Amino acid sequence: MKSAIIYYSFTGNTHRVAQLIGDVLRDKGDEVVPVRIRPLKEETHFLTQCKEAFLSKKPDLYRTLLELKDFDRIILGSPVWAFKPAPAINTYLDKGASLEGKKAICFVTYGSGAGKENTLRIMKKGLQAKGAEVIDTISFQQGEGPAECKEKIKAVLV
Ligand SMILES: Cc1cc2nc3c(=O)[nH]c(=O)nc-3n(C[C@H](O)[C@H](O)[C@H](O)COP(=O)(O)O)c2cc1C
Numbered sequence: 001m002k003s004a005i006i007y008y009s010f011t012g013n014t015h016r017v018a019q020l021i022g023d024v025l026r027d028k029g030d031e032v033v034p035v036r037i038r039p040l041k042e043e044t045h046f047l048t049q050c051k052e053a054f055l056s057k058k059p060d061l062y063r064t065l066l067e068l069k070d071f072d073r074i075i076l077g078s079p080v081w082a083f084k085p086a087p088a089i090n091t092y093l094d095k096g097a098s099l100e101g102k103k104a105i106c107f108v109t110y111g112s113g114a115g116k117e118n119t120l121r122i123m124k125k126g127l128q129a130k131g132a133e134v135i136d137t138i139s140f141q142q143g144e145g146p147a148e149c150k151e152k153i154k155a156v157l158v
Contacts, residue, residue, distance in 0.1 A: 002031040004068055007077035008088040009036065010049070013109040013142045014077050017149055021075060021107070024153045035065050037088045053081035058091040067097045074104045074132060076123055083115025085123055093126035100131035105156065107138040 003025055009015035015036065022032045039059035043049045052059070068074055076092075078085040085108075106123040110116045120137045127134050136156045140149055 001073060002071050003073040003075055004071045005032060005034045005075045006092060007036060008086045010079060014079050017107065017109055017140050018077055020146055020149050021153050024150055024157060028158055037064050037092055038062050039088050050082040052087045053084045056084060056090055057087040058094050059087050061088060061091050066095055068099060074099060074102050076127060077107045078123060080108050080110040080116050080119045083118050085119050089123065096130060098131050099127060102132045104132035104134045105136050106134065109140045109142055111142055
């Protein structure tokens with residue numbers, strides 16, 4: 001099984017979870033390609049980040065892997081920003097090629113948890129619109145330890 005882990009991370013929580021997912025999948029013999037996406041102009045001010053996320057903006061991204069036909073499974077990860085995915089995820093879902101016939105999983109990392117279900121719903125809908133079959137979702141609270149995160153990952157992916 002070959003998986004692509006596509007994710008955006010600003011302060012590193014989603015990146016750490018993406019790495020743990022990669023570790024779990026590699027341990028079971030899967031091939032994993034992590035793809036960290038990033039806007040050309042990355043907003044760094046909290047209120048601007050909230051506004052851009054709330055308005056579902058689609059910032060231009062640094063060149064990234066958009067064609068995923070060589071992968072069996074797509075794992076899409078985002079922090080929750082103002083009850084929604086980070087804007088880079090909107091762009092990825094908009095620009096990415098068809099995911100017809102692919103299995104997909106979405107995950108979020110969050111603070112208080114406000115808006116995490118809405119965020120997963122938007123990500124799921126975006127993947128489904130590309131033809132993917134979303135088989136599961138996982139959410140991780142910031143500060144959750146690696147052991148706890150790995151248990152959640154294994155429950156879904158192993
Ligand atoms: C701009 C911004 C908006 C946020 N909005 C929410 C929110 O609506 N709900 C929530 O539970 N956490 C929210 N958070 C917390 C992040 O989702 C959480 O810290 C996440 O793990 C950050 O991921 P990262 O380190 O990969 O960037 C927000 C953080 C930022 C920076």
